Amino acid sequence: MRFTIKCGLLYLLATMTSFQQVNAGHIMTAEEPIGVMGAHSHHEDGWMLSYRFMRMEMDGNRDGTNSVSSPLPGFMVSPLKMTMDMHMLGGMYGVSDKLTLMIMLPILDISMDHRVNMNRVEFTTEADGIGDIKISGVYDLINDGKQSLLLNMALSVPTGSIDEKDIIPASMGLEVQLPYPMQLGSGTYDLFPGITWLKSIDGSQLGVQARATLRLGDNGNGYTLGDRYMLTSWYSHEVTRVFSSSVRIAAETWDNIDGIDDKLNPMAPVMVPTARTDLRAGTRVDLLVGVSWDTGGHLTGHRFAAEVGAPIHQDLDGPQLETDLIFTLGWQGSF
Numbered sequence: 001m002r003f004t005i006k007c008g009l010l011y012l013l014a015t016m017t018s019f020q021q022v023n024a025g026h027i028m029t030a031e032e033p034i035g036v037m038g039a040h041s042h043h044e045d046g047w048m049l050s051y052r053f054m055r056m057e058m059d060g061n062r063d064g065t066n067s068v069s070s071p072l073p074g075f076m077v078s079p080l081k082m083t084m085d086m087h088m089l090g091g092m093y094g095v096s097d098k099l100t101l102m103i104m105l106p107i108l109d110i111s112m113d114h115r116v117n118m119n120r121v122e123f124t125t126e127a128d129g130i131g132d133i134k135i136s137g138v139y140d141l142i143n144d145g146k147q148s149l150l151l152n153m154a155l156s157v158p159t160g161s162i163d164e165k166d167i168i169p170a171s172m173g174l175e176v177q178l179p180y181p182m183q184l185g186s187g188t189y190d191l192f193p194g195i196t197w198l199k200s201i202d203g204s205q206l207g208v209q210a211r212a213t214l215r216l217g218d219n220g221n222g223y224t225l226g227d228r229y230m231l232t233s234w235y236s237h238e239v240t241r242v243f244s245s246s247v248r249i250a251a252e253t254w255d256n257i258d259g260i261d262d263k264l265n266p267m268a269p270v271m272v273p274t275a276r277t278d279l280r281a282g283t284r285v286d287l288l289v290g291v292s293w294d295t296g297g298h299l300t301g302h303r304f305a306a307e308v309g310a311p312i313h314q315d316l317d318g319p320q321l322e323t324d325l326i327f328t329l330g331w332q333g334s335f
């Protein structure tokens with residue numbers, strides 16, 4: 001018994017020593033999950049290219065925190081499911097050791113399945129193209145190697161279309177304006193102020209980020225998407241020198257739409273809930289896990305990462321499609 005304890009203690013001591021050796025000379029500790037944006041900065045003249053693929057799957061409807069089954073009462077058409085794929089091309093550049101600039105181009109591919117309540121005919125509407133380009137800055141308020149506080153500021157430019165059209169059964173072969181969730185952009189310039197706090201502890205990182213999406217003015221079709229507020233926190237840990245894993249919680253709340261899309265059929269809000277401006281708001285809390293594989297440190301080399309998550313709480317102004325699955329795959333190359 002005593003021998004076993006001694007062996008155990010020795011083993012523990014050995015692993016602790018080897019762990020410290022592995023970490024010696026390794027400047028960067030674990031990083032933020034790939035689903036988090038703007039949670040690191042670069043040194044002067046350092047730059048990074050990235051590609052992320054994000055998928056969001058929504059299946060079935062919800063009103064408040066309860067599921068509502070189709071056919072949705074009070075409407076002629078019930079949305080059944082929606083898949084949103086987003087390809088994100090990003091670039092980062094360290095203007096100085098304190099300021100990093102970023103640009104991100106999203107390319108979206110959205111598809112929504114519906115069923116006509118009366119005759120149970122199913123149909124799909126689709127929209128794809130570029131979304132709103134986002135230009136952002138990350139400013140290091142504090143960065144002492146162990147702890148950092150970053151100020152985030154971003155502006156999105158309305159490059160995404162708000163005039164996506166497709167054929168629906170009632171349109172008799174004609175393309176008609178699609179409801180709000182099928183549009184690719186907000187149509188407005190949007191501001192994204194935020195703050196990120198990071199704490200590094202021996203091969204681990206603890207992070208908290210708060211961010212808002214504020215819409216400026218009305219878009220060209222006469223409406224404004226709801227503002228959004230997000231709070232996320234993660235813990236990532238280096239399993240080996242090149243491999244790390246993370247766990248994250250993300251809470252988000254967003255408002256309804258102001259105004260009405262003047263290109264939408266005036267009858268659309270009584271046909272389908274996605275055309276209702278008062279059935280867009282919600283609150284969601286997601287739990288996500290991630291893995292990350294690095295060649296070299298974070299500031300030089302490549303990183304391949306994935307993060308997958310699902311809501312643990314969802315409260316929607318419904319009936320509205322509920323989110324079931326979110327995942328992000330990404331590559332980041334630093335030069």
Ligand SMILES: [Cu+2]
Pocket residue numbers: 040041042048092
């Ligand atoms: Cu970067």
